[in-house]
Amino acid sequence: MDKSDFVVKMENINKTFPGVQALSSVNLKIKRGEIHGLVGENGAGKSTLLKILMGVLQKDQGSGDIFLNGKKVNITNPIVAENHGLSAVYQHMMLAKELTVGENIFLGQQPTKHGMVDWKRMFKETRKILKNLNLNNIDPRARVDDLTIVQQEMVAIARALSRNAKIIIFDEPTALLAEEETKELHKTMLDLKEKNVSIIYVNHRLDEVFEVCDRVTVLRDGSYIDTKNVKNVTEDEIINMMVGRELGQLYYKEEFEKGEVLLKVENLNSGNRVKNASFTLREGEILGFFGLVGAGRTELVRTIFGADRIDSGKIEIKNKTINLRAPINAINKGVGLIPEDRQTQGLALPLSVQDNCTLVSSKYSSKYGILNNRAEAKLTEQNIKDLDIKTPSRYQQVKYLSGGNQQKVVIAKWLNIHANILLFDESTVGIDIGAKKEIYRLMASLLAEKKGIIFISSYLPELLGVCDRIAVISEGKITGILDRNEATQEKLLQLATV
Amino acid sequence: MNNTVAEKFNIKNIIKKNFSKATLFIVLFVMWGALTFLSPYFLTYNNIFNLVRQTAVIAVVAAGMTFVIISAGIDLSVGSIVGVSGVIVSLLMVNGVPIFLAVLLTLLITASMGLVSGIFIYEGNVPPFIATLGMMSVARGIALMLSGGQIITGLPASFIQFAQLELVGLPVLFVVLIVVAIISHFILTRTRFGRSIYTIGSSDEVARLSGINMRLNYYAIYMLNAFLSGVAGIMLTSRLSSGIPTSGLSYELDAIAAVVIGGASLSGAEGTIIGTVIGAFIMATLRNGGNLLGVDPFWLRIATGILIVVAVLFDQIRKK
Numbered sequence: 001m002d003k004s005d006f007v008v009k010m011e012n013i014n015k016t017f018p019g020v021q022a023l024s025s026v027n028l029k030i031k032r033g034e035i036h037g038l039v040g041e042n043g044a045g046k047s048t049l050l051k052i053l054m055g056v057l058q059k060d061q062g063s064g065d066i067f068l069n070g071k072k073v074n075i076t077n078p079i080v081a082e083n084h085g086l087s088a089v090y091q092h093m094m095l096a097k098e099l100t101v102g103e104n105i106f107l108g109q110q111p112t113k114h115g116m117v118d119w120k121r122m123f124k125e126t127r128k129i130l131k132n133l134n135l136n137n138i139d140p141r142a143r144v145d146d147l148t149i150v151q152q153e154m155v156a157i158a159r160a161l162s163r164n165a166k167i168i169i170f171d172e173p174t175a176l177l178a179e180e181e182t183k184e185l186h187k188t189m190l191d192l193k194e195k196n197v198s199i200i201y202v203n204h205r206l207d208e209v210f211e212v213c214d215r216v217t218v219l220r221d222g223s224y225i226d227t228k229n230v231k232n233v234t235e236d237e238i239i240n241m242m243v244g245r246e247l248g249q250l251y252y253k254e255e256f257e258k259g260e261v262l263l264k265v266e267n268l269n270s271g272n273r274v275k276n277a278s279f280t281l282r283e284g285e286i287l288g289f290f291g292l293v294g295a296g297r298t299e300l301v302r303t304i305f306g307a308d309r310i311d312s313g314k315i316e317i318k319n320k321t322i323n324l325r326a327p328i329n330a331i332n333k334g335v336g337l338i339p340e341d342r343q344t345q346g347l348a349l350p351l352s353v354q355d356n357c358t359l360v361s362s363k364y365s366s367k368y369g370i371l372n373n374r375a376e377a378k379l380t381e382q383n384i385k386d387l388d389i390k391t392p393s394r395y396q397q398v399k400y401l402s403g404g405n406q407q408k409v410v411i412a413k414w415l416n417i418h419a420n421i422l423l424f425d426e427s428t429v430g431i432d433i434g435a436k437k438e439i440y441r442l443m444a445s446l447l448a449e450k451k452g453i454i455f456i457s458s459y460l461p462e463l464l465g466v467c468d469r470i471a472v473i474s475e476g477k478i479t480g481i482l483d484r485n486e487a488t489q490e491k492l493l494q495l496a497t498v
Numbered sequence: 499m500n501n502t503v504a505e506k507f508n509i510k511n512i513i514k515k516n517f518s519k520a521t522l523f524i525v526l527f528v529m530w531g532a533l534t535f536l537s538p539y540f541l542t543y544n545n546i547f548n549l550v551r552q553t554a555v556i557a558v559v560a561a562g563m564t565f566v567i568i569s570a571g572i573d574l575s576v577g578s579i580v581g582v583s584g585v586i587v588s589l590l591m592v593n594g595v596p597i598f599l600a601v602l603l604t605l606l607i608t609a610s611m612g613l614v615s616g617i618f619i620y621e622g623n624v625p626p627f628i629a630t631l632g633m634m635s636v637a638r639g640i641a642l643m644l645s646g647g648q649i650i651t652g653l654p655a656s657f658i659q660f661a662q663l664e665l666v667g668l669p670v671l672f673v674v675l676i677v678v679a680i681i682s683h684f685i686l687t688r689t690r691f692g693r694s695i696y697t698i699g700s701s702d703e704v705a706r707l708s709g710i711n712m713r714l715n716y717y718a719i720y721m722l723n724a725f726l727s728g729v730a731g732i733m734l735t736s737r738l739s740s741g742i743p744t745s746g747l748s749y750e751l752d753a754i755a756a757v758v759i760g761g762a763s764l765s766g767a768e769g770t771i772i773g774t775v776i777g778a779f780i781m782a783t784l785r786n787g788g789n790l791l792g793v794d795p796f797w798l799r800i801a802t803g804i805l806i807v808v809a810v811l812f813d814q815i816r817k818k
Contacts, residue, residue, distance in 0.1 A: 307707060328709035337707060345707055348700035350767040359697060359708045362690055369689050413708070 007032050007069055007167055007198050008053065014063035015048055017400070022048045025064070026224045028217055030167065033196040035189060037209040037216035037230070040242055041404070041432030044219040046202050050169050054088050055081040068167075087160030088169040089153055097145040102126035104144055105159045129158050133188060149293060150181035157188060161197075168192065169200045174208060175429045178292040178458055179493070186212045204432060205459070206235045218242055243434050250433065251465025252440040254447070258468075259283030260318070262452040263335075263421050265304065268313030273299035275476040277313070281421065283450040286443065287481075288457065288467030291496050296476040297456045298340050301423040304454075305337045306330040317421070331360060333421075336414030338407070340425040340456075346410040349399040353391050354380040356398050356409050361416035383412040388438065404435025411442065420451045427455075428462065440466055460489045474498045521812075522760065522776045529783045537790040547669050549786045551661065554671040555580075555734045557778035559749050560756035561675075561682045562726030564774045567757050568686070569719050570699040570766025571626035575615060576727040576753055578637035580746025583608050583731025585641045588650035588741025597657050605728045611637055612724025613717055620716040630720075634750070641743040650741035661736035671733050675775070678726065683771040695719060699766030755802075756781055759809040781805070 008030040015023040023045045030036045038046050051057040053066065055075040065072055068084050075081050095104050102123045103110070111118045111125065126140035135154050144152055153173050160168050170189070174182045189199055189212055203209050209216060210230055218225040218241040225241045263281040268274055273296035281287050289297045302308040304315060306324035315322055317333045324330055327337070339345035347356055358365070358376040365375040380394045387408040391401055398409055407427055414422060424443075428436045443453055443466065457463050463470055464487060471481040472495035480495040533540040540546075559576050566573045583604050590600035611633060618629040663670040686692040694715050697705040706712055730749075735741050760777030762769025784805060788798040 305707070326709075326711075327707050328711060331709040339707060344701060345703050348697045348704050348767065350700045351696055355693060355696070359693075362693060363709075366690050369691060371688055371690060371693060373688070 005031055006067070008200075009067040009070075010049070010053065010064065011067075012064035013049065013052060013066075014060040015045075015052060015057065016060055021222055023052075023059075023222045026219065026222070027227075028053075028200075028224075029227065030198050030200060031215075032198055033193055034214040035193055035199040035201055035212050037213035038200055038202045038219070039204075039206065039209060039216060039238060040219035040225075041434045044242070044432070045222040046219055047171070048222075049219070050088070050171065050200065050202070053081070054078055054086060054169065082163060082165075085164055085166035086169070087163060087165035087167070088171060089156040089160065089173055090171045095144050095152060095156060098143065100141050100143055101130075101138060101147070101155050101158075102140040104155055105129060105162050107159070109163075125162075126158075129162050130154075133158055133161070133191070148181070149176050150184055153177075153185060154188065157192075161192075165197065167198045167200070169202070171202045172204065174203060174205065176293055176426075176458070179460075181293075182208060206238060206433075209238075210235060220244055239433060242432070250437060250440075251462065252437060252444055253466055254444045256284035256447045258285050259450050261316075262318060263304070264314075264316040264319075266314040266316075268300070268303060268315065269311040270299060270303040270308050271311070273476045274303050274308075277478050279471055279478060279481060281452040281454060283420075283452055284447045285469070286447065286453045286455050286467045288455050288463040288470035289473060290457065290460070290463055290470050290492050291473035293458060295473045295496065297473050298425055299476075300473065301337065301425055301454060301456065304330065305335055305423060307337070331417070331419075334417070334419045335421045335423065336360075336417070336419035337423045338410050338414070338425060338427045340429075342403075342406050342410050342427075346413075347398050347406055350397055352395050353384070353389065353398055353401070353409060354394040357383050357394075357412045357416060359413050361413070364417065379416055380412075383409075383416070387412055387415075387442070404431045404438075407431055407435070407439070411439070421454070422446065422451060423454045423456075425456045426458065428457065428459075436462075460492060463492070464489070472496050522773060522780070526776055526780050526783065529780065529787065533783070533787045533790065537787070539790055540787065545786070545790070549782060550672045551669050551737060552786075553779050553782040554669070554675040555730045555737070556749060556752050556756065556782070557675050557775050558678050558730040558733065559727050559746075560753040560760075560774045560778050561678050561771055562723035563750075563753040563757050564682065564760075564762060564769050564771055565686070565695055565719050566626070566723050567754070567762045567764060568699045568766060568769045569695045569715075570764075571619070571719065572754070572764070573612075573615065573626065573630045573720065573723050574750045575611070575630040575633035575637055576723065577746040577749035577751075578634045578641065579608050579611055579724050579727040580731040580734060580749050581641040581743055582611070582637045582644075583728040584735040584738075584741045584745050585645045585650065585743050587732050587735055588653055589644060591653055591657060592650060597654060601732055604732060605725055608728030608731070609721045609725040612721040612727075615724070616717040616720035619720065620713055638743075645741065645743040647743060649743075651739075653735070653739060653741070657736055658739040661733065661739075671737065674729070674733060678729065679771050679775050682726075686771060691715070691718065696767050699768075752778075752781065755806045759806060761813055777809075780809075 006029045008028065010028040013023055013026045026045060026049055028049060040046050048057060052059050055078045066075060073084060096107065105126050106122050111121045123140040130138050130140065133154065138151055138154065144155060173185060177185065192199060201209065201213055213230050215227055215229050216238065217227040218238060220242055260283050261280050262283055266278050268277040277300055291297050299308060303310055306327045306329050310324055315324060322329060322333055343349065348359065354376055357380045361379065362371055362376065365372045377394065383389060384391060384394060389408045390405050398406055428439060446453065455467055468484050469481055470487050470492060472479050472492055474496050479498045482491060559580065563573060563576060586607055587600050587604040590603060591597060615629050615633045618624045619626050661671055665673045694705065694710045697708065697710060698715060731746060734745055738745065756778035757769060757774050758764065759780055760769065760773025762773065781802060784802060785798060
């Protein structure tokens with residue numbers, strides 16, 4: 001009886017990709033009705049392991065076994081996984097955004113009457129499912145795109161449940177959520193646990209893992225490290241297991257002398273998400289932007305970068321008013337954007353590390369429009385070394401790098417043009433602690449070179465840990481700019497919900 | 499047990515292990531080898547030169563199409579532009595414009611037709627498929643209108659002889675192709691413009707946020723493509739010794755086929771000029787060989803269709 005209490009048992013799983021051993025002898029055992037944390041740095045193999053469980057990837061032939069409810073299974077594709085009661089809520093959600101909540105929940109298995117979709121029944125059933133999850137505020141007929149992110153995740157959960165999911169994987173579901181929403185999600189997870197559903201929870205924020213998980217499994221560099229009962233272990237111990245070394249203090253902060261005003265924004269307006277924004281950024285300063293998701297932080301930095309249209313207002317860089325019509329105008333003045341979503345905005349995924357690192361700087365190294373391959377190769381090798389980018393070579397397509405290494409490539413792109421105003425938009429989301437720390441250190445070294453940084457984050461400890469000042473944005477307006485030593489979580493949250 | 503047997507004979511694994519880009523070359527040489535063996539006529543001066551001349555025209559169109567497809571676009575108007583180009587260059591020459599000037603003007607006009615497509619695509623956000631579908635019809639209409647639907651003859655002798663010329667022992671049309679291919683390859687691999695095309699092909703947003711001038715690039719891509727179609731139209735006119743308003747019909751499909759056989763992806767950011775040129779030769783060889791062996795031309799069409807799909811299928815399996 002004890003054995004079959006493990007609803008999932010993955011043993012000695014190996015997975016090799018061309019040139020990379022992604023997993024070697026990895027184990028994962030999930031009990032019935034537990035919330036099981038799966039943690040590790042980027043590239044540790046979490047996603048690969050879960051993709052194998054979901055049938056998206058196949059483990060290496062002949063390596064290890066997967067047991068579900070004590071029975072050995074062969075999960076050859078996602079449909080097999082679903083039939084076994086496995087379901088996943090991904091970081092980038094797989095919902096059809098143009099369709100309604102009901103259609104999404106019943107996608108592929110719509111109730112029918114005389115061979116036609118029985119809409120009435122579909123929406124009725126949807127309402128029932130949502131009610132079961134205490135989600136009465138979601139309209140079954142609402143378009144998914146019109147919902148908030150947390151509501152969309154709830155829809156994904158509802159879909160999983162409607163398919164009798166007994167094991168649900170949550171892959172970084174809180175990455176884009178504000179604190180309140182995270183709480184909401186955690187509550188739903190605990191409800192599911194009551195219903196004997198098992199949950200695998202991938203999350204880079206360990207405090208959140210500790211809040212809801214029963215046990216936690218740690219992976220490092222594609223290897224299984226250990227599984228611990230959350231009660232018998234501390235966050236620091238887990239971090240040490242993840243990185244394999246003492247990490248010291250996470251947030252890295254050095255004080256630098258603040259120099260000249262680099263960037264001055266006055267009464268900037270753009271669309272309905274940037275309203276009368278005014279602030280300054282000095283040399284050697286990190287200005288944080290805090291706010292709830294959708295408050296307009298991203299829009300504000302995009303406007304400064306020339307990616308969104310300016311309706312009115314003034315932007316000065318080094319005391320000179322600049323006329324922004326396209327990103328290139330900002331780039332020419334030394335502004336760099338590390339965008340919110342590196343996969344769709346920061347990187348040319350099918351292209352090589354070198355192509356990406358020199359995407360912007362090639363303009364300066366090339367002559368008469370002809371690329372200077374030698375200079376680019378040298379620069380890229382330097383980036384790989386300086387930023388410790390883990391890649392087999394500079395020719396590797398960036399889509400094969402882990403999240404943290406991808407982010408480093410995006411940053412390298414701007415370092416290579418010596419950008420002096422860097423806009424980091426949620427750039428530590430989905431990145432492991434080791435890589436985060438490297439990015440904080442990198443930011444510090446940039447400040448030492450008299451550059452200025454704008455740092456958007458939804459994660460308060462991080463903002464308080466690294467910023468000099470924090471501007472809070474609510475519904476498109478800057479509701480306050482607090483100094484590091486006067487800012488507290490409470491004050492910031494209060495300003496964010498004005 | 500079952501597993502291991504299945505693995506051994508798993509066609510996917512066989513393809514994965516054995517097929518690479520070099521495969522295209524091998525396929526072409528195997529085809530040539532087999533045809534030499536099967537038909538005494540294949541490896542004759544006349545046939546090879548004919549094959550090469552035919553292929554040169556379509557391969558130049560396909561080279562232009564390669565730029566468009568790498569940028570994740572498509573251009574259906576190239577066949578019509580080949581037709582327009584032939585008609586315009588013929589009319590100019592027949593009306594006494596010197597050859598050199600006639601060619602220059604023709605290329606200018608065809609390139610500007612590409613610019614028009616580019617403007618609609620970039621400024622108007624019209625999908626490339628639609629914008630160029632429209633241009634396909636407009637350009638063909640212009641070709642028919644200007645020529646009154648008639649074949650234009652009486653071209654200068656030196657223009658007609660051009661296609662028959664040889665340079666260093668090679669048909670001059672083939673030499674034109676080689677020059678076009680080398681320049682195109684250089685642009686794609688060694689210039690910022692080429693890098694921008696691949697970047698745009700992987701994501702418009704990434705390209706824009708990296709400071710790439712999208713307007714300029716979109717214009718340039720579709721202009722370059724139409725320009726090369728213009729070149730192909732002039733080559734074809736010289737070869738046919740007359741301006742034919744319906745020439746170049748369905749070249750867009752042959753060009754797209756050559757590009758994808760050559761390993762490019764319609765979703766962008768992938769593709770090479772070398773692949774495209776080989777792709778064009780594989781298609782032409784199939785037709786040429788089929789004719790020589792007396793294969794029913796209807797069957798030949800079916801075979802061409804299968805070839806296109808199988809080539810892409812293999813490429814997909816290889817990438818997985």
